[in-house]
Amino acid sequence: MTPDNTFKIENQLKLIIxxxxxxxxxxxxxxILTQKELLEQLKISPNTLKSWESMxxxxxxxxxxxxRTIFYKIEDVxxxxxx
Numbered sequence: 001m002t003p004d005n006t007f008k009i010e011n012q013l014k015l016i017i018x019x020x021x022x023x024x025x026x027x028x029x030x031x032i033l034t035q036k037e038l039l040e041q042l043k044i045s046p047n048t049l050k051s052w053e054s055m056x057x058x059x060x061x062x063x064x065x066x067x068r069t070i071f072y073k074i075e076d077v078x079x080x081x082x083x
Contacts, residue, residue, distance in 0.1 A: 012081065015042055019078050032060065035070040038077065052080060 018041070033041065039049060053059055057080045060071040 016078060016081050019074055019081070022074060031074045032071045033074060033077075035059075035072065038072050042077075056080060 022041075035046075035049065038044075039046060049057075057072070058076050060073065061067070062069065062071075
């Protein structure tokens with residue numbers, strides 16, 4: 001394993017740990033993030049998120065017409081990143 005790969009793996013693990021901690025703090029409220037919040041938290045691009053969705057990450061869309069906000073369950077993101 002190269003040092004670059006090790007750095008990437010360490011960063012992924014830190015993100016997973018942060019999300020788990022966030023999940024624990026959200027137990028009293030809804031454990032969801034908007035797409036914008038998720039992109040900011042994980043420091044990823046929209047294209048990366050689209051790629052993850054194509055690989056199985058579930059997005060939540062409100063059943064309200066003309067609503068463009070996309071949500072993600074923190075638990076789903078953690079599960080996806082853990083696999």
